[in-house]
Amino acid sequence: MENNQLATLISELLQKIDRSKILDAPEDLLVYEYDTSIDRAIPDVVILPTNADEVSHAVKVAEIYGIPVIPRGSGTGFAGGALPVKGGILIVLTAMNNIREIDVENRTAIVEPGVINLHLHEALEPFNLIYAPDPSSQRICTIGGNVGTNSGGPHTLAHGSTVNHILGIEVVLPSGRIVWLGGKQLDTPGIDLRGVFVGSEGTLGIVTAICVNLIPTNETIRTMLAIFDSIDSASEAVSAIIRSGVIPMAMEMMDQETIKVVEPRVQAGYPVDAGAVLLIEVEGLSEAVEHDSAVVVSACNDLGAREVRTAESALERESLWEGRKSAIGALGQTAPAIYLLDGVVPRTKLPEILNKVLSASSKAGFKCANMFHAGDGNLHPTVLFDPLEHGATDRVLELGGEIMKLCVDAGGSITGEHGIGLEKRSYMEWVFTDADLAAMEKVRFSFDPVGNFNPCKILPTGHGCAQGHMQITDQHFSAPGVYV
Amino acid sequence: MSDNQQLPLPMEDFIKTLPSEICRQPELYMIDGKTPLSAFRPLHIDQISKIIQFANQYNFAVSPQGSRTALTLGRKLERYDIALDTSGMSKLVEYTPEDLTVTIQAGATLRDLQSDLAEFGQYLPADPSPSDVVTIGGLLATARSGAWRGNVPSTRDLILGMTVVMADGSIATSGGRVVKNVSGFDMHRLHTGALGSLGIISSASFKVLPVPERNVSLILSCSKINEADELAFILRNSNLPIRGLTILDSNASRKLGFSSTPKVLVEFTGIEVSINRSIKDTEQIMSRFGEIDQLEDSQIWDQIRSLANEQKEQIVIRCGVQAKNVVEVIKLAELNTAACAWGNLTSGSVWVIFESIDVTTLSKFRSQILSLEGFMQVEAASMNIRDIFNPFGDIEIDLVRALKNRFDPSGILNPGRWTVGV
Numbered sequence: 001m002e003n004n005q006l007a008t009l010i011s012e013l014l015q016k017i018d019r020s021k022i023l024d025a026p027e028d029l030l031v032y033e034y035d036t037s038i039d040r041a042i043p044d045v046v047i048l049p050t051n052a053d054e055v056s057h058a059v060k061v062a063e064i065y066g067i068p069v070i071p072r073g074s075g076t077g078f079a080g081g082a083l084p085v086k087g088g089i090l091i092v093l094t095a096m097n098n099i100r101e102i103d104v105e106n107r108t109a110i111v112e113p114g115v116i117n118l119h120l121h122e123a124l125e126p127f128n129l130i131y132a133p134d135p136s137s138q139r140i141c142t143i144g145g146n147v148g149t150n151s152g153g154p155h156t157l158a159h160g161s162t163v164n165h166i167l168g169i170e171v172v173l174p175s176g177r178i179v180w181l182g183g184k185q186l187d188t189p190g191i192d193l194r195g196v197f198v199g200s201e202g203t204l205g206i207v208t209a210i211c212v213n214l215i216p217t218n219e220t221i222r223t224m225l226a227i228f229d230s231i232d233s234a235s236e237a238v239s240a241i242i243r244s245g246v247i248p249m250a251m252e253m254m255d256q257e258t259i260k261v262v263e264p265r266v267q268a269g270y271p272v273d274a275g276a277v278l279l280i281e282v283e284g285l286s287e288a289v290e291h292d293s294a295v296v297v298s299a300c301n302d303l304g305a306r307e308v309r310t311a312e313s314a315l316e317r318e319s320l321w322e323g324r325k326s327a328i329g330a331l332g333q334t335a336p337a338i339y340l341l342d343g344v345v346p347r348t349k350l351p352e353i354l355n356k357v358l359s360a361s362s363k364a365g366f367k368c369a370n371m372f373h374a375g376d377g378n379l380h381p382t383v384l385f386d387p388l389e390h391g392a393t394d395r396v397l398e399l400g401g402e403i404m405k406l407c408v409d410a411g412g413s414i415t416g417e418h419g420i421g422l423e424k425r426s427y428m429e430w431v432f433t434d435a436d437l438a439a440m441e442k443v444r445f446s447f448d449p450v451g452n453f454n455p456c457k458i459l460p461t462g463h464g465c466a467q468g469h470m471q472i473t474d475q476h477f478s479a480p481g482v483y484v
Numbered sequence: 485m486s487d488n489q490q491l492p493l494p495m496e497d498f499i500k501t502l503p504s505e506i507c508r509q510p511e512l513y514m515i516d517g518k519t520p521l522s523a524f525r526p527l528h529i530d531q532i533s534k535i536i537q538f539a540n541q542y543n544f545a546v547s548p549q550g551s552r553t554a555l556t557l558g559r560k561l562e563r564y565d566i567a568l569d570t571s572g573m574s575k576l577v578e579y580t581p582e583d584l585t586v587t588i589q590a591g592a593t594l595r596d597l598q599s600d601l602a603e604f605g606q607y608l609p610a611d612p613s614p615s616d617v618v619t620i621g622g623l624l625a626t627a628r629s630g631a632w633r634g635n636v637p638s639t640r641d642l643i644l645g646m647t648v649v650m651a652d653g654s655i656a657t658s659g660g661r662v663v664k665n666v667s668g669f670d671m672h673r674l675h676t677g678a679l680g681s682l683g684i685i686s687s688a689s690f691k692v693l694p695v696p697e698r699n700v701s702l703i704l705s706c707s708k709i710n711e712a713d714e715l716a717f718i719l720r721n722s723n724l725p726i727r728g729l730t731i732l733d734s735n736a737s738r739k740l741g742f743s744s745t746p747k748v749l750v751e752f753t754g755i756e757v758s759i760n761r762s763i764k765d766t767e768q769i770m771s772r773f774g775e776i777d778q779l780e781d782s783q784i785w786d787q788i789r790s791l792a793n794e795q796k797e798q799i800v801i802r803c804g805v806q807a808k809n810v811v812e813v814i815k816l817a818e819l820n821t822a823a824c825a826w827g828n829l830t831s832g833s834v835w836v837i838f839e840s841i842d843v844t845t846l847s848k849f850r851s852q853i854l855s856l857e858g859f860m861q862v863e864a865a866s867m868n869i870r871d872i873f874n875p876f877g878d879i880e881i882d883l884v885r886a887l888k889n890r891f892d893p894s895g896i897l898n899p900g901r902w903t904v905g906v
Contacts, residue, residue, distance in 0.1 A: 103806075105717075105807065105808050106806040106807050106808055107807070108806070149666060150666045150670070152664055152666075156664060159637075160637060160641050160642075161664065161666065163670070163673070164637070164640075164641040173883075179880055179883075181880060183804070183857070183858075183859065184806050184857055185804040185805060185806065185831070185832045185833075185858065185859075186629075186633055186634050186804075186830075186831045186832065186833075187627065187629065187633070187640075187677075187804055187831065187833065188804060188859060189804075189859050189861040189876045189877060189879055190677070190876055190879030190880065190884060190902070191674060191677060191678045191681075191682070191879070191884050191887065191902075192627070192640075192673050192674060192676055192677045192678075193674075193880055193883055193884075195640070195670060195673030195674065195676065196669055196670055196671070196673050196674040198670070199666050199669070199670055200669060216721070216723060218723060219723045239582055242582065242584065243582060245605060245694040245697070246694075247693065247694065284725065284754075284758070285723065285724070285725060285754070285758050285761055285762075287755075287757035287758050287761050288725070288754055288755055288757070288758045290757075291755050291757065344660075344662040344663075344664050344665055345662065346580065346583045346585070346661070346662055347582070347583050347584075347663075348580065348582045348583055373664070376662075376663050376664040377583075377662055377663065377664070378664050411660075411661060411662070412660070412662050413660045413662050413664075413665040413666075413667050414667050415665070415666050415667050416662075416664040416665060416666065417664065417666055418666070419666055420666075420667055420668065424667070428667065428668060431660070431667055431668075432657070432658075432667075432668060433656075433657070435650070435654040435655055435656045436656045436657050436658065436668075437668075438654070438656070439648070439650060439654075439656035439658070439671055439683075439891075440658070440668050440669045440671060442887070442890040442891055443669045443671065443674065443887070443890075444669070445890060446883065446886040446887040446889075446890045446891075447883070447886070458668060458669070459668075
């Protein structure tokens with residue numbers, strides 16, 4: 001954007017937004033040029049609103065100038081969903097971080113989009129209530145971002161993704177109009193606009209308040225660590241547990257590569273010589289937990305588990321989870337950069353696809369660590385690489401595509417919880433036909449007829465958008481960095 | 485085709501291109517006293533596509549229908565030319581018990597699906613009104629749920645993907661068959677509850693769950709409705725493995741064959757030891773309330789669902805409020821001379837039956853529900869009432885209209901069911 005045009009734009013924004021909430025200095029904008037993906041892009045201007053009216057005003061100004069609007073939370077997305085690839089106004093919602101209401105009797109809470117996921121969990125603890133979605137990045141990711149990508153987390157196995165826990169959302173539409181979609185109940189009359197909005201990655205509007213459903217904490221929680229010599233036997237144990245009729249709250253797997261990196265840094269108690277570990281959690285009445293744990297232990301033992309440990313204290317439980325939730329950070333410390341993928345396969349195909357992933361990575365010359373939601377068949381292959389090595393980034397991205405193709409060919413999906421964003425839009429055609437994508441486009445244009453809300457995201461087509469991310473990537477890899 | 489109706493020429497010609505076994509008697513498909521020009525019962529998605537393409541080309545209005553259990557949900561159709569009976573498409577497409585996933589055609593009944601799943605000890609936790617004769621398409625298009633909603637994952641939570649015939653005849657799929665998937669817009673959520681106004685649901689994929697080892701239903705007597713409220717909250721906050729928790733007003737209690745006092749009906753599911761503990765804990769809780777009876781089977785839940793049967797000459801209302809207002813709504817229903825009412829505490833849905841009611845009282849009832857930050861929807865009523873009383877109340881009509889214009893620009897799919905032109 002030209003300087004004089006930017007100055008007019010800012011003066012328009014200033015009519016309702018304080019100068020302190022507007023950033024346009026290059027050194028300030030640089031902070032917002034990346035998220036947790038590989039690509040980068042700089043916005044024309046950043047605003048940090050504190051209420052829906054300011055968001056609405058910014059949206060209206062953007063409409064006048066015909067420039068893009070991109071919402072952003074903590075920038076923890078792995079798919080480039082918050083990157084302003086065509087410039088425009090980046091609306092950073094982290095300053096809208098109030099928990100407005102916790103209604104214990106009705107088991108609901110109203111939060112602003114910038115509330116950190118973990119902060120809500122902590123605020124609910126005294127009331128023995130839980131907001132179920134708990135992405136591994138919960139210490140830093142925002143609830144608004146979770147709504148944008150329909151985030152999951154380890155406990156999705158029992159409780160489902162974010163969409164199952166959202167009752168209502170206050171949204172600033174591309175017209176600037178502020179509306180509530182849904183309400184304070186599980187079901188509302190009319191077409192489920194709330195349901196289609198969750199996971200739309202900022203392409204349909206900007207969420208400015210969220211009414212979430214809360215669930216009670218269970219009487220007993222038991223966390224177990226099953227240690228296996230191989231990924232294959234651990235994967236078979238996952239299937240055996242499900243086959244037994246017990247659905248644990250979470251079933252997380254880490255492979256040897258991950259364990260070797262995590263354990264020295266976190267001291268979670270994972271044996272470094274194990275081929276794979278399974279972190280399994282069962283909850284319920286104490287009687288049921290006894291039964292379910294016995295089923296889990298027996299299934300693991302039958303499949304050759306070396307040992308099944310049970311966390312004996314809350315501290316031990318936290319430590320086991322700490323290892324899992326710190327895994328990405330720990331991996332990030334071991335290589336100049338990592339590329340974290342997100343794919344889903346039918347659970348029964350886990351061992352086959354994991355072996356193919358490892359073989360493809362090794363063929364491409366990269367180390368690949370795996371820590372993932374085994375119960376859901378949701379893989380997170382993490383490729384370690386050095387972007388300064390000539391051609392490494394291109395080869396990593398190529399490998400990423402190959403791994404995604406493996407998931408698709410196995411009847412799976414190219415994303416279980418990270419979203420499509422910029423990164424995977426060119427893969428959408430592997431999964432969906434032209435007619436499928438045309439139907440999705442109808443939703444997008446029903447909300448945003450101009451297409452200026454988070455352009456070049458989700459759908460593989462779009463005016464002025466590069467076809468895939470590799471073209472955009474090339475120009476940005478000029479400096480070393482750990483992209484985590 | 486109807487003998488006494490002259491068919492428009494294009495339709496007459498079109499029918500000749502279809503296999504005769506899919507052409508049905510239009511008289512069998514009356515809605516609100518209107519007989520369609522033609523009725524079809526396709527056996528394959530390509531046949532649906534062909535019919536819709538034709539309808540779109542000549543601007544004939546199509547009304548999809550499965551078991552015909554929710555025809556009076558929504559406004560009267562503005563136009564009705566073609567009945568599309570989905571019951572011919574009822575195949576189980578794919579079922580992998582080990583992955584807990586199933587894909588089934590929309591014309592299969594919920595009962596059919598449950599019986600297929602039961603062979604492997606699994607089920608889809610759906611308990612819609614009036615019963616499990618509803619088709620999968622109908623279950624999704626109406627998004628009706630029952631006492632299980634909020635206690636165990638329900639249809640809306642477990643839908644993984646869907647194939648839909650769009651208003652131009654094209655076939656669009658969303659989601660997939662894996663249990664976790666956020667690729668693209670969740671179109672299947674958009675069609676869930678859309679009453680077939682944005683596309684014809686052809687098949688759907690779900691995550692399914694293991695059938696609980698045991699279930700037990702207890703009927704708990706209370707002397708007053710406020711007592712039932714207190715008791716239901718104690719149970720809800722107990723951590724016991726509840727699948728259904730319903731407060732019955734005294735009239736609903738009587739209609740179901742119990743004494744004329746308010747009741748709390750609770751269903752526990754789980755393994756033997758959990759059930760025994762649940763019964764024991766409930767007995768303890770009940771020591772300061774009233775009688776407790778263990779029912780022999782779970783038929784009571786089917787009986788409650790069938791109270792909301794549109795075939796009877798009654799007005800069926802569904803309200804949605806927060807848990808603390810469930811009994812408030814039941815009380816308001818009684819004040820407004822409802823025949824009976826019952827409410828599901830966890831989902832906040834309250835069903836109210838009126839034998840007869842005038843529109844003024846109905847409007848007053850709706851504004852009372854709105855003041856509780858809830859909604860009121862007419863689930864079934866005579867054409868006269870639905871003609872003058874908006875069945876849905878305030879919905880986000882601008883967005884709904886925008887979607888309708890994009891999805892069905894000619895307005896051929898269930899026109900007018902939501903509001904004028906939608």
